[in-house]
Amino acid sequence: MSIANVVSNWAREAVAVCVLAGLVPVVAVAQPEWKDVVLRNGKRFGLAASAPTVQFYVRDPLTGDEVMKTEELEKMPVTVDGEKIYTIKEVKTYKPISEVWNYLIDQIELKLQEARLQDGNGWLYLHNIVLDKEGKIIYCTIEGLKLEENDGMVRLINVRGLEGALVDAPKMVGKVDGKPVYYMMGTGEGKVKFAIRKGKVSVVNN
Numbered sequence: 001m002s003i004a005n006v007v008s009n010w011a012r013e014a015v016a017v018c019v020l021a022g023l024v025p026v027v028a029v030a031q032p033e034w035k036d037v038v039l040r041n042g043k044r045f046g047l048a049a050s051a052p053t054v055q056f057y058v059r060d061p062l063t064g065d066e067v068m069k070t071e072e073l074e075k076m077p078v079t080v081d082g083e084k085i086y087t088i089k090e091v092k093t094y095k096p097i098s099e100v101w102n103y104l105i106d107q108i109e110l111k112l113q114e115a116r117l118q119d120g121n122g123w124l125y126l127h128n129i130v131l132d133k134e135g136k137i138i139y140c141t142i143e144g145l146k147l148e149e150n151d152g153m154v155r156l157i158n159v160r161g162l163e164g165a166l167v168d169a170p171k172m173v174g175k176v177d178g179k180p181v182y183y184m185m186g187t188g189e190g191k192v193k194f195a196i197r198k199g200k201v202s203v204v205n206n
Contacts (some may be wrong), residue, residue, distance in 0.1 A: 036075070041138045045130070046079035053126070054144065054191070058154040074141045076128055077184075085130055086183040091174030095184060100137075100172050104129075105192065105203050107165040108142075112194060112201045115159045119196045122147035122157075127190030133180035135171035147196075 036047040052073050057066040078085055088097060104126065112122075123146060130139035142162045148154045174183040193204045 010017050038077075043138065045077040045139060046082070047075040048073075048078050051075045056123075056146070056154070059152040064152075071123055071144060073143060075127060076167045077130055077139055080130065080132070080138075083182055086174065086176060086181050088174070088183060088185055091176055091181060091183045093172050093174050095172070097172060099170050102184065103169050104166060108162060108171075109191065109194065109201055109203050111159055111162050111165055112196075114161075115157075116166060116198055116199070117157065117159075117201070118145050118146060119198065120148045120193050121150040121193070123191055123193045125190055126192050127186070129185040129190075131174060131183055131185065133173070133182065135173035135180075137166055137169050140166055 035047070038045050038047065053070055054073060055068055055070050057068055059066055103133075108124070108126065120182070124142060125144045126142055128139060128141040129137060132138045140163060145157055145159060145162075146154055147157050173180050175181065195202055195204050
């Protein structure tokens with residue numbers, strides 16, 4: 001028996017047991033195929049079938065013309081160990097979610113500052129932020145970090161420690177019908193823009 005069949009059978013049996021036990025409704029989120037599951041922090045995250053795409057302009061070094069480029073971002077997680085990941089609109093939190101967002105943005109700004117990048121305008125995508133039933137971030141995607149320097153060239157750059165800086169984020173429990181659940185902060189691409197002027201970094205929107 002192939003690995004795909006083993007995992008597929010395991011997923012079907014797990015769902016069947018949960019339904020019989022009355023733990024989840026019949027309309028529970030189906031477990032994705034094994035190839036669309038990733039392991040992080042000791043948990044299995046089922047991913048959406050398709051990935052979001054984003055567009056941006058780069059300057060052609062030969063002609064000077066701006067050319068539109070399309071980039072595919074990482075797929076969004078939809079389940080944790082077979083349990084649904086709720087959206088921020090579906091849960092109730094005991095304090096504003098902005099407390100967590102502001103912390104994340106501050107940490108990103110700090111790491112960008114430490115990287116000593118060239119002056120210019122940049123952006124990155126901060127999304128797929130999943131919190132567990134204790135309110136701790138257990139999944140986060142930071143990708144597509146680019147910087148348009150003063151010469152007009154857009155460059156892909158790497159900044160160490162970005163995801164590691166999010167470990168100590170404030171906890172924010174989300175509840176549905178009074179019970180803690182897995183949920184995601186925000187939806188969409190989560191684009192964060194920043195500017196660097198005379199070596200100083202500032203986030204221009206969040």
